[in-house]
Amino acid sequence: MHELPVNLSVNGREYTGTVEPRVTLADHLRENCGLTGTHLGCEHGACGACTVLLDGQAVRSCLVLAVQADGQEVTTVEGIASPDGELSPVQAAMRECHGLQCGFCTPGFVTSITALLRDNPNPSDAEIREGLSGNFCRCTGYQGIVNAVKRAGELMSGPTA
Incomplete structure (x- = not known):
């Protein structure tokens, strides 16, 4: 061909x-x-x-x-992590909030969450679920992933006064 x-x-x-x-x-x-x-x-x-x-x-x-x-x-x-290998806020939040288990779906979630938070840094639960509706996970039950999105948004917005 x-x-x-x-x-x-x-x-x-x-x-x-x-x-x-x-x-x-x-x-x-x-x-x-x-x-x-x-x-x-x-x-x-x-x-x-x-x-x-x-x-x-x-x-x-x-x-x-x-x-x-x-x-x-x-x-x-x-390419989501920093060049020196430090986890991105999304990756760190997925680990911290137990947003992964077997890990097969994790790369797709990490990239989708990265785009979601870039466009909407403080999404509601409904917006998170809508934004990630095209990603399937058979292991976690999704609540850890939703919590990770919220946590990543916090990490990305920096410390609060």
Whole structure:
């Protein structure tokens, strides 16, 4: 099959290569870029495990072709922490509030929460549940995740007077 060029900035690093037109962004990230933090669950866009930020927008990378992302900035869960490895406020809150168990869905939740809090730094419970409605978790019961979103918002807003 004919391959097409793809140039991506992923977590601040440039990745240049070629892919078959049918290769998804998720597969390209995992197989060609070596970034396996993006998980594949349903491969139909329903579970949210493969969520990444594409030019800042949370997208299901199993539904985006790699060639569609050409020239864009991708942030995976590997790019959420600081360059020195310090956890982001979202990651720290997920740990602190027990917002994860098996961890399979966690990368998708972390990227979705990061986008949610960027756009709405103090969401209500209903806004949190709506904002994360495209991410499924089979282990936690969601309350720890909702608590983690609230805690991350607090951490991001800084100390209160």
